[in-house]
Amino acid sequence: MAQLQLNDVRKSYGSVDVIKGVNLQIEDGEFMVFVGPSGCGKSTLLRLIAGLEDITSGDLIFDNERVNDLAPSKRGIAMVFQSYALYPHMKVYDNMAFGMKLAKAGEAEIRARVEKAAKMLQIDHLLDRLPKQLSGGQRQRVAIGRAIVRDPRVFLFDEPLSNLDAALRVATRLEIARLHHAMNNVTMIYVTHDQVEAMTLADRICVLKDGLVMQVGTPTELYEKPNSIFVAGFIGSPQMNFINGQIAKGFGAHTIGIRSEHMVVDNVSPVWSGEVVHAENLGSDNYLFVDIGSEEPVLVRQEGKTSIPWGAKIGVRPIEENLHRFDEHGRPIR
Amino acid sequence: MTTTALDGRPPQGSGPVARPRRSELQAERVRAARLFLLPMMIALMAVAAWPLLRTIWFSFTNTSLSNLSGGEWIGFSNYLTWRTLESGRTIWRGTLVDPAWWNAVYNTFRFAIISVGLETVLGLLVALVLNAEFRGRAIVRAAVLIPWAIPTIVSAKLWAWLFNDQFGMVNDMLMSLGIISQKVAWTANADTAFWAVIIVDVWKTTPFMALLCLAGLQMIPRDMYEAAKIDGIHPVKVFFKVTLPLVKPALMVAVIFRMLDALRIFDLIYVLTPNSPATKTMSIISRENLIDFDKFAYGSAQSTLLFLIIALCVILYIWLGKVDLGGTK
Amino acid sequence: MPAAIKTAAFYLAVVVIVVVAVFPFYYAILTSFKTGTSLFQVSYWPTEFNWQNYRDVLSQGAFPRNILNSVIVATLTVACALLLGVTASYALARVRFRGRTLLLLTILAVSMFPQIAVLAGLFELIRFIGIFNTPWALILSYTIFTLPFTVWVLTTFMRDLPVEIEEAAIVDGATPWVIITKVFLPLMWPAMVTTGLLAFIGAWNEFLFALTFTSSSTTRTVPVAIALLSGASQYETPWGIIMAASVIVTVPLIVLVLVFQRKIVAGLTAGGVKG
Numbered sequence: 001m002a003q004l005q006l007n008d009v010r011k012s013y014g015s016v017d018v019i020k021g022v023n024l025q026i027e028d029g030e031f032m033v034f035v036g037p038s039g040c041g042k043s044t045l046l047r048l049i050a051g052l053e054d055i056t057s058g059d060l061i062f063d064n065e066r067v068n069d070l071a072p073s074k075r076g077i078a079m080v081f082q083s084y085a086l087y088p089h090m091k092v093y094d095n096m097a098f099g100m101k102l103a104k105a106g107e108a109e110i111r112a113r114v115e116k117a118a119k120m121l122q123i124d125h126l127l128d129r130l131p132k133q134l135s136g137g138q139r140q141r142v143a144i145g146r147a148i149v150r151d152p153r154v155f156l157f158d159e160p161l162s163n164l165d166a167a168l169r170v171a172t173r174l175e176i177a178r179l180h181h182a183m184n185n186v187t188m189i190y191v192t193h194d195q196v197e198a199m200t201l202a203d204r205i206c207v208l209k210d211g212l213v214m215q216v217g218t219p220t221e222l223y224e225k226p227n228s229i230f231v232a233g234f235i236g237s238p239q240m241n242f243i244n245g246q247i248a249k250g251f252g253a254h255t256i257g258i259r260s261e262h263m264v265v266d267n268v269s270p271v272w273s274g275e276v277v278h279a280e281n282l283g284s285d286n287y288l289f290v291d292i293g294s295e296e297p298v299l300v301r302q303e304g305k306t307s308i309p310w311g312a313k314i315g316v317r318p319i320e321e322n323l324h325r326f327d328e329h330g331r332p333i334r
Numbered sequence: 335m336t337t338t339a340l341d342g343r344p345p346q347g348s349g350p351v352a353r354p355r356r357s358e359l360q361a362e363r364v365r366a367a368r369l370f371l372l373p374m375m376i377a378l379m380a381v382a383a384w385p386l387l388r389t390i391w392f393s394f395t396n397t398s399l400s401n402l403s404g405g406e407w408i409g410f411s412n413y414l415t416w417r418t419l420e421s422g423r424t425i426w427r428g429t430l431v432d433p434a435w436w437n438a439v440y441n442t443f444r445f446a447i448i449s450v451g452l453e454t455v456l457g458l459l460v461a462l463v464l465n466a467e468f469r470g471r472a473i474v475r476a477a478v479l480i481p482w483a484i485p486t487i488v489s490a491k492l493w494a495w496l497f498n499d500q501f502g503m504v505n506d507m508l509m510s511l512g513i514i515s516q517k518v519a520w521t522a523n524a525d526t527a528f529w530a531v532i533i534v535d536v537w538k539t540t541p542f543m544a545l546l547c548l549a550g551l552q553m554i555p556r557d558m559y560e561a562a563k564i565d566g567i568h569p570v571k572v573f574f575k576v577t578l579p580l581v582k583p584a585l586m587v588a589v590i591f592r593m594l595d596a597l598r599i600f601d602l603i604y605v606l607t608p609n610s611p612a613t614k615t616m617s618i619i620s621r622e623n624l625i626d627f628d629k630f631a632y633g634s635a636q637s638t639l640l641f642l643i644i645a646l647c648v649i650l651y652i653w654l655g656k657v658d659l660g661g662t663k
Numbered sequence: 664m665p666a667a668i669k670t671a672a673f674y675l676a677v678v679v680i681v682v683v684a685v686f687p688f689y690y691a692i693l694t695s696f697k698t699g700t701s702l703f704q705v706s707y708w709p710t711e712f713n714w715q716n717y718r719d720v721l722s723q724g725a726f727p728r729n730i731l732n733s734v735i736v737a738t739l740t741v742a743c744a745l746l747l748g749v750t751a752s753y754a755l756a757r758v759r760f761r762g763r764t765l766l767l768l769t770i771l772a773v774s775m776f777p778q779i780a781v782l783a784g785l786f787e788l789i790r791f792i793g794i795f796n797t798p799w800a801l802i803l804s805y806t807i808f809t810l811p812f813t814v815w816v817l818t819t820f821m822r823d824l825p826v827e828i829e830e831a832a833i834v835d836g837a838t839p840w841v842i843i844t845k846v847f848l849p850l851m852w853p854a855m856v857t858t859g860l861l862a863f864i865g866a867w868n869e870f871l872f873a874l875t876f877t878s879s880s881t882t883r884t885v886p887v888a889i890a891l892l893s894g895a896s897q898y899e900t901p902w903g904i905i906m907a908a909s910v911i912v913t914v915p916l917i918v919l920v921l922v923f924q925r926k927i928v929a930g931l932t933a934g935g936v937k938g
Contacts (some may be wrong), residue, residue: 050834069357069358070358071357073834073835074836081830081831083825086831088828098837098845102836363758364758366758366838367758371751371755373751374751374810374814377743378770378773378807380803381804381807381810382781382807385781388784389784402786402790463680478681480920482920483864483919484688484916485867485885486870486886488909492690495694498902501703501704501902541684594775598778600778604890617779620779620782641780648772
């Protein structure tokens with residue numbers, strides 16, 4: 001249970017600035033996701049919060065207390081690492097109990113806490129095994145269990161799903177969402193490069209690029225009201241269509257952006273028209289790539305099975321209220 | 335303290351370090367590191383730095399073995415001194431004009447270059463054989479290790495017996511093959527003693543070179559050879575154009591280590607050819623003077639010179655080769 | 664060249680390598696079982712199987728005592744080197760501090776030291792402390808080559824241990840000492856065995872210091888004892904006994920080396936090639 005505040009936090013290695021002044025408030029019990037392309041500094045930011053790296057300048061505040069120089073173990077955090085980072089020579093029980101043993105907690109209390117966490121994650125039958133005897137998914141649960149046992153104020157996840165295969169990743173994602181609801185007074189910070197994970201898990205998302213915060217908001221806010229071309233393009237799958245040049249000028253913008261689901265096929269009163277150059281049928285949806293004379297063909301989503309053959313000439317119309325207009329600096333025009 | 339990464343990452347940049355304070359974690363780690371290094375530093379000071387300084391100091395005194403604390407400062411006299419006689423003739427004295435010393439320097443370098451050269455070539459050949467796949471490879475590899483596992487003194491005695499002039503196996507075999515007509519005193523004869531030492535050293539150390547070469551060879555991906563085979567390139571050409579350049583970095587490090595080892599050779603010669611001037615090396619005559627001949631200070635001067643020569647070789651090698659010895663990957 | 668000749672040439676090379684590698688020691692074993700005049704007749708196959716030389720070397724003189732000395736000296740040397748080496752290599756591999764590269768270079772430089780260069784100074788030091796002609800003189804002096812080597816190899820191994828495990832331990836509240844003893848040491852056993860073994864072999868075989876810092880037959884180590892073994896008269900070298908002694912001290916080493924073959928090669932490559 002903690003409220004976190006980052007005031008102009010910076011991190012540099014020698015002359016290389018990695019985090020260039022981050023201001024951010026994370027509320028009590030919130031699930032905050034840091035997302036961004038690789039090298040944006042999201043993992044570094046998490047490690048600064050954890051205390052594994054020193055903050056070059058700025059303040060990191062946990063519940064009105066400045067913790068910049070406090071050792072990680074005294075910050076009341078727990079961390080789940082990408083590679084699980086289980087102690088290979090310790091049984092699952094000892095892995096989970098290690099932190100409490102170091103804190104000199106009583107044997108009975110340790111056992112109670114470990115067993116409670118294990119039951120919660122359904123790994124109570126694995127307590128006597130070594131990490132190498134577990135599957136990837138089970139190891140990840142043990143890593144999460146080890147974090148739970150620490151009873152942290154803040155729970156930190158560093159790309160915890162990226163070593164799992166696709167099916168397991170979805171299952172574990174649900175698990176983490178469930179955990180967040182079960183422990184709804186614990187603040188969680190989660191780093192990922194996968195915007196789907198960000199959208200499905202987060203209360204709020206913080207989009208980072210080149211060591212700077214681009215936008216912070218709920219998934220819906222980011223999706224509907226991106227404050228830059230970068231965020232508009234990063235959030236949402238498939239990626240938003242961007243159109244430059246003459247077509248955009250017609251809308252009074254340098255660039256316009258429209259998501260594929262906000263385009264309709266309209267042969268009666270089309271805004272643009274063109275040839276279908278490619279189509280992908282995913283069963284539930286049908287994606288059409290339409291060449292309307294922009295740099296790239298635009299993507300149009302059609303629900304259901306209506307099939308339009310390749311090479312067909314069709315008209316399309318963007319839904320006006322969902323159209324995003326951007327100026328030459330990539331800022332939205334509202 | 336420039337960076338604070340926990341791992342051994344190289345320092346990122348060398349810009350201004352504006353870090354007046356350090357976090358609790360980093361402070362604890364650096365404090366612990368200092369504490370952890372302290373015992374090792376003290377030990378190395380005691381057994382390396384201090385004795386080395388004392389040896390150098392002794393070389394400027396007239397200290398004798400029986401009275402270690404009674405030495406007086408005599409400047410460079412152990413290295414070089416001269417006196418002009420009334421007749422106008424100048425007499426030079428000291429290690430630097432001692433023919434025995436220069437003979438030892440010559441022997442040492444001759445030994446180091448020839449033995450390391452042979453070991454490298456033979457080691458590479460053995461490694462190439464071991465790198466091929468054949469039945470019983472594991473046994474052969476184990477057999478090759480045996481000379482390396484035998485203590486130097488034992489192998490010296492072993493070969494002294496094989497080279498024995500009256501009853502040795504080598505003479506017996508060569509005579510029955512008709513290569514020599516009368517028995518040769520291999521280790522006593524001035525012409526052959528040097529080569530006897532070379533043979534034993536090569537025999538003992540080639541396995542080490544072979545293993546290091548083999549480790550280097552096994553890092554070369556197999557498909558590289560297959561690609562060369564498909565392209566129809568002659569195996570000899572493949573060796574010189576593909577294998578050798580890829581093994582070279584590992585080989586060069588092994589060669590320098592062996593070279594430094596060979597330059598300080600002592601035990602093999604002490605046991606195998608104790609009295610032959612043809613095999614007296616720098617270490618051998620230094621110790622003779624230090625301990626056996628009661629010319630402690632004079633021996634110290636020779637030890638100091640040996641140290642300087644080896645240090646010079648290392649500096650030259652690092653400077654010429656720009657080898658990354660720092661271990662910063 | 665026909666394939667058959669090629670194959671034959673290859674196997675001939677293999678046979679030559681094996682014979683050259685193994686024959687001298689094989690011949691030593693043959694000799695060690697010979698006594699009397701048969702000792703002086705060259706033979707390539709076992710002709711006699713007489714334990715007399717072994718009985719002589721183990722009952723006459725101080726040879727059993729020399730073996731004990733060697734075991735004590737080598738074991739304690741290894742223990743000291745590992746004790747000092749583990750903590751130092753953690754600091755060198757895992758903590759970034761000013762002067763780290765310089766320190767690593769210094770350690771490497773010490774391992775290349777010509778031992779003769781410290782002989783005079785060490786001699787004085789050992790006389791001064793009063794440990795001349797005791798095992799402690801050897802244990803102290805062997806540190807000069809075992810410690811740098813141990814630190815160097817363990818640093819290489821330690822650097823390859825995953826960073827995240829250490830970070831997890833830090834988050835769990837482990838101090839550097841706890842990280843070494845509770846987290847890293849259990850993962851380092853293979854490296855410790857390899858390094859310890861190589862240091863043991865180095866200490867077991869050392870000659871120059873052992874020759875200089877001991878002066879009586881009961882304090883000598885095995886290599887010195889073998890080098891100085893002499894017969895009844897000074898003109899007669901007791902080859903049978905020397906070979907028996909050689910076999911006794913070499914067979915355990917060969918067994919160790921063959922058993923830990925892979926580990927030793929890994930250790931040598933870590934210390935040599937990567938170094």
